[in-house]
Amino acid sequence: MSAQTPIIVHHLNDSRSQRVLWLLEELEVPYEVKFYQRTADYLAPPELRAVHPLGRSxxxxxxxxxLAETAAIVEYLIKKYGKGKFVAPEEGELTELYFRNFSEGTFLPILGQQFVFEQVPKKAPFLLRPLLKVVFTGLTKLLVAKPLQGSLDYIETTLSKSNSTWFAGGPEPTASDFLLSYxxxxxxxxxxxxxGPKAKAWLAAVQARPAYKRGLKKGGDYAYAKN
Ligand SMILES: N[C@@H](CCC(=O)N[C@@H](CS)C(=O)NCC(=O)O)C(=O)O
Incomplete structure (x- = not known):
């Protein structure tokens, strides 16, 4: 394969894949987007399995x-194409290590659980919906609300202590910022x-970046920001 072959991002609409497009725009590396549309069940279409056995984006x-897994992709791209940018300063290395793992290992699983609990009553047979709504609202309160609030409080505390806009306190966003954006x-x-206010200000800074805006345009449908 020629060295000039551009990177291809196998991108699903309204998905965490948007983070990769933002990063590639920041890196100013040529890439192409191959678009996949979610099915009526909000799943990835089967064609994605031809690219990677898990068939996810x-x-x-x-x-x-x-390469699959956003965290692996982000680490790979920064290492290979970052030219020393988008790396935490020495004093922010532990925060960086923590938050990029927190994003994928704690924060997104809580949000995933919240999403599933919301979906169950909606997808259930009509007559069961009111009952399941009560049950799953209760489960959300029990299993999601507290850890989510704890995570958001910790995000606020960390951003309050940062020496910059970014989680690791450096002049540029790092893997933690790219990963947490979704x-x-x-x-x-x-x-x-x-x-909280710190997370909102951080997000405003992310979304104001020209590279972020370019990524959003390239990615098409994305329900979580305006493009
Ligand atoms: N941990 C993986 C999760 C990948 C994942 O679940 N992607 C979602 C998009 S947000 C997906 O492809 N969903 C469709 C499906 O599961 O069929 C990552 O961060 O890349």
Whole structure:
């Protein structure tokens, strides 16, 4: 394969894959977007399985490399194309290590659970819906509300202590910022958004970046920000 073959991002509408487009625009690396549309069940279409066995987005191909998992993709791209940018300063390295793991290991799973609990009553047979709504609202209060609020409080505390706009306190966003953008954006568009002032200001800074705006235009439909 030629060294000039551009990176291809296998991109699903309204998805966490948008983070990869933002990063690639920041890196100023040529890339192409291959679009996949969610099915009526909000799943990825089966064609994505031909690219990666799990059939989820994002996946990138970069010459002979095929890589899935946003956190792995972000780390790979910054290492390979970052030219030393988008890396935490020494004093922010631990915060960086923590928050990029927190994003995928704690924050997004809580939001995923919230999403599923909301969906169950909506997808249930009509007559069961009122009962399931009561049950799953209760489960959300029990299992989602507290850890979510704890996570948001910790985000507020961390951003208050940062030496800059960004989680790791450096002059540029780092992997933590790219990864957290999706979860924070999904909460920003909720009615009565639970985001605190620091998270809102951080998101405004993300969305004001020219590279972010270019990524949004390239990605097409994205329900969590205006393009
Ligand atoms: N941990 C993976 C999760 C990938 C994932 O679940 N992507 C969603 C998009 S937000 C997807 O492809 N959903 C469609 C499906 O599961 O069929 C990552 O961060 O890349």
């Amino acid at each position: 994002p996946v990138i191909t970069d010459g002979p490399v095929t 979860g924070i954006e999904t909460l920003a568009v909720e009615k009565d958004s639970p985001l």
